[in-house]
Amino acid sequence: MNSETIIPKTNTIIKPNLNPIPIMKKVILLPLIALLLISCGDKQQTSEAVAAPLLPVFSIQNTNAVTEVEYPAAIQGAVDVEIRPQISGNLERVYVDEGAYVTKGQTLFKINERPFREQLNNALANLHAAEAAFINAQLEIDKLTPLVQNKVVSDYQLKTAKASQKIAAANIEQTKAMVASARINLEYTTVKAPVSGYIGRLPKKQGSLVSASDIEPLTNLSDVHEVFAYFSLSETDFINFKAQYAGSTLGDKIKNLPAVSLILADNTPYTHLGKIDMIDGQFDKTTGAITLRATFPNKNGTLRSGNTGKIHLGIQHDDAILIPQSATVEMQDKVFVFTVSKDNKVTKTPINIIGKSGTNYLIKDGVQPGDQIVLSGIDKLQEGQKIQPEKAKPAVAEIINKK
Known part of the structure; x- marks a missing residue:
């Protein structure tokens, strides 16, 4: 049987497709391509969304604005004094302990006073002898005066007696000075606090030999009812600093300076603000910096001499x-x-x-x-x-x- 089919009306011969596979491929590929196009479009949209957050x-x-600049600061008490002996001798008593708070005039140390009391006694004896010599010279003058008037003796003897009296008077003044010096040395055996404050270390103990020429003082005494924080500005910083505030002189500018804060060594702020009240008279030639001082109240004694910190200085910017x-x-x-x-x-x-x-x-x-x-x-x-x-x-x- 022939595989060709004859349609009588048209006499057209139709050859059947004996290979249906290409048609199936097209049917399968078209949906895949569509899916790919849709997927790519989604990815492009997602990429655009990620690229534009x-x-x-x-x-x-x-x-x-106000900026704060930090400057390292060294803290000192309002008064820091070295307690030194004015005389040489054995340290007989120590009346205070290290770190103690003392008031002005309180006794701190006692140096053996016996040698100095004997010096005073000796000076007093010399004074009495000088006073007796003066009296003797006066008696001689009183005796010779009428004799000279009556021309019994020459006036030479009277003049000599008067000169001796002047020498005796001078000796009295000299011995009085020796007595006063001996009294001062005796008072120096008691060492008292010149100001109120806190006692430092005590390198000399009871029984030690002390002298005014010792390298180490007996102790240090700090009056810290207020403290001074010293810090330095470079030349450039100082010029900018001066330009910030009104005033024709540095004194006027100091009055217009704002309060400053102090940051302690543990990075905590000090509870009270301070005031800059001193600018050094000249720059340090070695560092090229000038020193400023800020004063802080310290009634509770929180700060001590030798503390360190940082000064926060505010600078106005327009x-x-x-x-x-x-x-x-x-x-x-x-x-x-x-x-x-x-x-x-x-x-x-x-x-x-x-x-x-x-x-x-x-x-x-x-x-x-x-x-x-x-x-x-x-x-x-x-x-x-x-x-x-x-x-x-x-x-x-x-x-x-x-x-």
């Missing part, structure tokens, strides 16, 4: 540029921010920092007012990446502008 941005504005520290990233000793262009692409921009104001950086250059920066989420950003900017919340902008 929604991030908060902040428009930089000029504002007034029309400053502030950027939150959280909006910066540090790389290779440089600090960057991500600025946002008009097409919402970010650029890593280096900035120069000249100080801190709270949690913000004070910027010298790198960005300008009107620039927009990314506030958060910068750890995953890349150069040239596109974002969806979201304006910073009013509270955030207000905090920055109020600094």
Whole structure:
């Protein structure tokens, strides 16, 4: 039987498709291609969504700010004195202990007084002898005066008697000075506190031989009802410092200086603010710095001489540029921010920092007012990446502008 089929009406011969496989392939491939196109479209949309995250941005504005600069400070008491003996002798008594608080005039040490009391007794004896010699000379004058008047004896003897009287009077003055010196030395055997304050170390113990020429003092005494914190400014810092405050002289500027704070060695702030009340008269030639003094009240004795700390000095800046520290990233000793262009692409921009104001950086250059920066989420950003900017919340902008 022939495989051709004859249709009588048209006389057209139709050859049947003996190979149906290509048609099946087309039927299967078309849905796959469609699925692939749909999948690629989804991936492209997902990629675009990842490439443009929604991030908060902040428009930089000029504002007034106060920056705090730290300067190492050495703390001393209002009065720091060395207690030294004025005489040589054996230390007989020690009336105080190390670290004790003493009042002005309180007895601290007692040096053996016997040698000095004998010196006083000897000086008093010499004084009495000089006074007796003076009386004797006066008697001689009284005896010779009428004899000379009656020309019984020559006036030479009277003149000699008067000269002897003057010598006796001089001896009296000399011995009085010796008595006074002996009394002073005797008083020096009792060592008293010249001011109220705290006793330091006691290197000399009872029974020790002490002398005015000793290298070590008997102790140190510190009056710390208020303390002085000394710190130094470089020449450049000092020029900037003076320019901040009104006044034609340094004295006038000191009066206009704001209060300063003291940070202790454990990084805790001291409870009281201080006042800068002294600027040194000249710069140190070796360091090129000038010393300033800030006075702090210390009624409770919290601070002692020898403490260290840091002075926080506030400097006013007008029309400053502030950027939150959280909006910066540090790389290779440089600090960057991500600025946002008009097409919402970010650029890593280096900035120069000249100080801190709270949690913000004070910027010298790198960005300008009107620039927009990314506030958060910068750890995953890349150069040239596109974002969806979201304006910073009013509270955030207000905090920055109020600094």
